[in-house]
Amino acid sequence: MPLWQLLLDAAGALLVLVLVYGLALVVRRRLLSRHGGTFELSYRVRSERAGRGWLLGLGRYSGEQLEWFRIFSLSPRPKRSWRRDALDYTGRRDPEGTERMSLYPDHTIVRCLSAEGDVELAMAPTSLMGFQAWLEAAPPGTATTV
Template sequence: MPLWQLLLDAAGAVLVLVLLYGLALVIRRRVLSRHGGTFELSYRVRSERAGRGWLLGLGRYSGDSLEWFRIFSLAPRPKRVWLRDGLSYTSHRDPEGPERVSLYPDHVVVRCSSPKGDLELAMSTSSLTGLQAWLEAAPPGTATTV
């Protein structure tokens, strides 16, 4: 078999794998959305350098927890989970510098505190309203602050 045919077969196989991966991502997002509304939620994993360390993802409220799923992962389970009674809203700001490029255009950066320390999330303003309402809707006697 000539070399060009082997290369063509390899390129075809790679294309099929990329299409299957894309289809799996679409199916995963549908499955996640089925259990409740999901919203675009970015999470900052590293804050050493200004504007860096953001990962795009999906957020979903599940009872008393906020679940975060990486957007380009096929994992069915959330990568991070924050409990409502340990999460409190601190402030929000507009993206600055390189954050404008790495985040969705209409998102704001939200600062929250948790027992493990401060964290930054990025979401749309309507999702921020939803987060604040979810935090305020905590059962009486819990230590959430909005």
């Protein structure tokens, strides 16, 4: 078999793999959002360097937890989750410098305090209103500050 045919077969196989991966991402997102309560949510995993460490993802409210899924992962399980009673809203700010290019357009950065330390999330203003309402709607007897 000539070399050009092998290269063409390899390119075709690579294209099929990329298409299958893309289709799997779409199916995963539909499965995650079928019960509602999902929204675009970025999470800052590393805060050592200013403006760096952001990962795009999806957020989903699941009872008393906020679950975070990486956007380009095929895993059906959340990468991180935070309990409502262990998450305190401390403020918000607009993206600065390189953060504007790392995050979805028009997202606001939210700072929270959890048992593990500071948590920075980025979400749309409408999602922020839902997030604050979710924190405030904690069951009676739990202390949250919003």
